[in-house]
Amino acid sequence: MNSWRKHTVIGLVICMMQFSLADVALSADTTVPNPSLTRQRVDQFGVGAKVKVELTNGKKFKGSIQSIEDGEFLLAAAKAGSPTRVPYGNVAQLNLAKNTYKATGQPDSVEVGRVVAELGVGHHIMVKTSEPKEYHGNIVAIAAGSFTVLPDHTAAPVQIAYNNVRQMGPNLSKASWIAIGVLAGVAVVVIVFAVMLMNSD
Numbered sequence: 001m002n003s004w005r006k007h008t009v010i011g012l013v014i015c016m017m018q019f020s021l022a023d024v025a026l027s028a029d030t031t032v033p034n035p036s037l038t039r040q041r042v043d044q045f046g047v048g049a050k051v052k053v054e055l056t057n058g059k060k061f062k063g064s065i066q067s068i069e070d071g072e073f074l075l076a077a078a079k080a081g082s083p084t085r086v087p088y089g090n091v092a093q094l095n096l097a098k099n100t101y102k103a104t105g106q107p108d109s110v111e112v113g114r115v116v117a118e119l120g121v122g123h124h125i126m127v128k129t130s131e132p133k134e135y136h137g138n139i140v141a142i143a144a145g146s147f148t149v150l151p152d153h154t155a156a157p158v159q160i161a162y163n164n165v166r167q168m169g170p171n172l173s174k175a176s177w178i179a180i181g182v183l184a185g186v187a188v189v190v191i192v193f194a195v196m197l198m199n200s201d
């Protein structure tokens with residue numbers, strides 16, 4: 001392979017690595033400990049919630065919240081073993097084990113409330129109600145027994161009770177799908193171009 005071709009392929013690989021490193025850097029920014037926020041999320045999820053926890057030392061746990069205390073919470077691990085005491089200040093990330101919900105019988109308002117808290121205000125979601133109706137839009141407010149969604153292409157928000165939800169979860173907006181499509185297209189072009197250069201001796 002000619003020298004300029006080698007350098008071109010190396011340059012393309014480096015560019016792709018830079019994109020990956022940028023993603024890692026953005027992810028790292030979200031792992032700064034915030035004890036107050038962690039306590040708030042634990043309270044929102046409540047006892048019995050199945051969660052994923054990453055500590056500031058890199059250790060990761062999965063389990064259910066067994067009890068909530070002033071400075072820590074007790075996590076019953078998914079695997080057999082003694083519950084783990086987790087100080088709020090040691091938590092880098094805390095998330096529900098699942099950020100989706102689908103009713104198998106009567107809607108479970110507790111589980112719906114947990115998913116709503118996990119997704120949070122501003123998140124673009126899909127939700128199906130018992131009527132049945134289906135909405136795609138952003139969460140604009142969260143209350144004790146309900147949440148409010150602003151459906152796409154409308155100016156009228158819709159309040160939805162937790163016990164009226166049959167299914168819900170994150171839903172990418174049109175702009176997000178376009179961005180993903182563009183990035184995927186660029187990646188394909190880069191790979192094809194690199195292969196062509198490597199094979200054209």
